[in-house]
Amino acid sequence: MEVRIDVKGMDSALKKVKTNIERFGNLYTTLLAYNTASGMCFNATLPLGKNRKSKVSGRKSGEGSVSRDVSRAGRGVGSFINQLKERDIKRARQVAGMLSLKADPQKAAEVATDVFGQVVRFYQSYSPEFHTSARKNGRVSSFTGNVVLNRKSTENYKNKVFKHIGKAKSGWLINTSYGWAARAPQWIARHGKNGTIKKLPDGSVEIENNLSYASEAMLKALVPFVQTKALQATNLKLHHEWQRRNRV
Known part of the structure; x- marks a missing residue:
């Protein structure tokens, strides 16, 4: 199961930043895009629920x-x-x-x-x-x-x-030496980080859930929704982050 998020156009906004964000540039863009996209994928992968309010309900649902x-x-x-x-x-x-x-x-x-x-x-x-x-x-x-x-x-x-509940969701978690990764409750994180991320030449970010049964656990009807909303949310998050750090 792969989800690709188009982040072209974000880099130009980040280059104007005058705070610590300048030190990260494309890396910050890539990982923020990943965090947003993986968060959407968490929510579309069974069992439903993954954020602070639904930590228990997601596990209990499963x-x-x-x-x-x-x-x-x-x-x-x-x-x-x-x-x-x-x-x-x-x-x-x-x-x-x-x-x-x-x-x-x-x-x-x-x-x-x-x-x-x-x-x-x-x-x-x-x-x-x-x-x-x-x-x-x-x-x-x-x-x-x-x-x-x-x-x-x-x-x-x-x-x-x-004990297996949350494993399909763990396929959206990646390893990163920078410590920036999508946060997941313990019932997901306990299975380890089983996903991968790539920044492609065309400016998009591709994350892949490598678990063999991820497609079965993903609600197919929500895949277009995930891709659209992840793109919208990523752009919106970057816009507000740029404003906040530059006091616009």
């Missing part, structure tokens, strides 16, 4: 999506039995009894399938395969029929997946 998808791929037995009770309370209790006694899981699955109207399979613990095989376009759209008896195994799997 955790909420993970919890939903994991549960659809392998539902807890408690919530599943409650669903069965809404359809047939007598047979739901029959299924619960067979499972608690470990009498005949296969028979319990047959009764549950008949009541639920969808093939049901009972498993002792949660398997990562439940989640990975059910995902399409990064999401699990509906209940797969897998029911997990050991709740702790499901929670353990969720916590492992939670």
Whole structure:
């Protein structure tokens, strides 16, 4: 996933600056353009949210999506039995009894399938395969029929997946010896700086998210918006920065 920001015309304004900004020139322009563009890319890459006000909500949004998808791929037995009770309370209790006694899981699955109207399979613990095989376009759209008896195994799997939240966003972070880089909350920065930046001969700045699944995590409908707004915001930021430093 690449985003290119046209910054032609900015250098001429910076050359007129009479304060410390003169020491940085094109470098300042390049990195400020990068910061603005990467900030827009953060916001368009799932999970949504990245600024100070949304540090928690962005991470929580990702955790909420993970919890939903994991549960659809392998539902807890408690919530599943409650669903069965809404359809047939007598047979739901029959299924619960067979499972608690470990009498005949296969028979319990047959009764549950008949009541639920969808093939049901009972498993002792949660398997990562439940989640990975059910995902399409990064999401699990509906209940797969897998029911997990050991709740702790499901929670353990969720916590492992939670640790990956923010990795796609980290692909917009770059290494720079000058210490100027887009700020990101810890749930993004913990994955390291996985992006690259280039100042091209035509005056544009190109940043690239090198992670293989970045395109999947980027909301395709927002890509034109990101490119347009990043350009507008970069020009506007430079204009106000020039005014502030020169007391215009």
